[in-house]
Amino acid sequence: MSVLNVENLHTYFETDRGQVRAVDGVDLEIGDGEIVGLVGESGSGKSVTALSVLGLVDAPGRVVEGSIEYDGRDLQSLSDAELGALRGSDISMVFQDPMTAFNPTQTVGRQLHDVLRTHESGPVHPLVRLFGFDHSKEYKKRVIDALERVGIPSPEERYDDYPHEFSGGMLQRAMIAMSVLCEPSLVLADEPTTALDVTIERQILSLFRNLVDDLGTSVLWITHDISVVAALCDRVVVMYAGKVMEEGPVESVLSDPQHPYTKGLLQSVPRYDEPDRELYVMEGSVPNPIDVPSQCRFADRCPEAHERCFEAHPRLYPTEDGRAACYLAEESLAMEEKL
Ligand SMILES: Nc1ncnc2c1ncn2[C@@H]1O[C@H](COP(=O)(O)OP(=O)(O)OP(=O)(O)O)[C@@H](O)[C@H]1O
Numbered sequence: 001m002s003v004l005n006v007e008n009l010h011t012y013f014e015t016d017r018g019q020v021r022a023v024d025g026v027d028l029e030i031g032d033g034e035i036v037g038l039v040g041e042s043g044s045g046k047s048v049t050a051l052s053v054l055g056l057v058d059a060p061g062r063v064v065e066g067s068i069e070y071d072g073r074d075l076q077s078l079s080d081a082e083l084g085a086l087r088g089s090d091i092s093m094v095f096q097d098p099m100t101a102f103n104p105t106q107t108v109g110r111q112l113h114d115v116l117r118t119h120e121s122g123p124v125h126p127l128v129r130l131f132g133f134d135h136s137k138e139y140k141k142r143v144i145d146a147l148e149r150v151g152i153p154s155p156e157e158r159y160d161d162y163p164h165e166f167s168g169g170m171l172q173r174a175m176i177a178m179s180v181l182c183e184p185s186l187v188l189a190d191e192p193t194t195a196l197d198v199t200i201e202r203q204i205l206s207l208f209r210n211l212v213d214d215l216g217t218s219v220l221w222i223t224h225d226i227s228v229v230a231a232l233c234d235r236v237v238v239m240y241a242g243k244v245m246e247e248g249p250v251e252s253v254l255s256d257p258q259h260p261y262t263k264g265l266l267q268s269v270p271r272y273d274e275p276d277r278e279l280y281v282m283e284g285s286v287p288n289p290i291d292v293p294s295q296c297r298f299a300d301r302c303p304e305a306h307e308r309c310f311e312a313h314p315r316l317y318p319t320e321d322g323r324a325a326c327y328l329a330e331e332s333l334a335m336e337e338k339l
């Protein structure tokens with residue numbers, strides 16, 4: 001069963017300079033309890049894809065085509081109020097900047113406590129609050145437990161601290177704790193660990209992995225860093241210039257990439273086992289999303305481009321256990337069928 005099923009998503013921005021095709025025909029499926037990495041260079045349309053799912057694309061942007069199904073429901077047919085109710089309970093979001101997730105005037109513990117209370121019991125009647133007939137103690141315990149699970153030392157003491165009393169890394173941990181506190185079925189995370197140093201990032205990724213594995217939560221984890229995908233995800237979707245270029249299980253895509261763009265991404269990652277290796281730099285840049293070429297979007301930068309690549313952008317062809325939008329994948333498919 002898939003939790004999220006996005007098909008043929010197109011999200012465009014109408015600007016003074018022209019139509020920006022930020023997301024241009026994306027399919028994205030996330031299975032039950034699956035962690036999917038969405039990876040690609042800056043400007044490839046990762047964030048706009050996640051915002052489209054949540055109904056959070058602001059004017060002049062708009063989902064112009066495609067379907068978005070969550071748990072079998074068509075999200076585009078929901079009212080703003082219904083979508084709002086889904087966000088934060090069934091679907092939660094984590095963004096890069098923890099300062100936007102927390103209110104500076106309230107303690108971190110209080111804010112996490114409020115997330116639980118609102119989710120579990122709806123608004124509390126003022127009399128109940130006055131006489132204390134609520135679940136405060138139980139909620140506090142659950143919040144402290146969540147803070148502990150993301151690796152915050154002495155969580156009982158940190159409970160009463162304000163956001164500015166936390167370091168950046170600690171606040172990021174608290175934000176991740178908050179994202180799973182209501183036990184959502186889907187978490188959409190947009191580069192929440194990018195600002196951290198690599199050792200701390202790896203620690204948080206492994207804590208997060210344990211947490212969602214225990215809860216059976218599905219996750220879309222957006223990153224421009226393919227080594228994060230290797231550390232965290234089950235499946236990976238590689239995006240470029242508004243399109244999916246390749247997707248498949250992490251082990252296969254990372255060990256035997258089929259798309260030249262994925263190969264380039266992998267070669268530009270520093271490797272701990274070969275620190276002296278010269279880093280490959282992919283030449284050229286992402287095409288202008290206003291003047292999208294009809295040829296393969298990667299053709300101008302592709303070391304393996306041939307004649308056909310300059311005629312039309314290829315569709316996704318099946319690979320051994322995934323898909324790749326490349327004529328090379330089609331050619332190896334044709335070879336196999338002949339054998
Ligand atoms: N409000 C907007 N108005 C016009 N264009 C926009 C707007 N928001 C995003 N875009 C464009 O949509 C494209 C995709 O942007 P998006 O933020 O999804 O990229 P990304 O893959 O998340 O990149 P990054 O790694 O830098 O976060 C970019 O070309 C961007 O300039």
Ligand code: NI
Nearest residue numbers: 046047048190
């Ligand atoms: Ni982004």
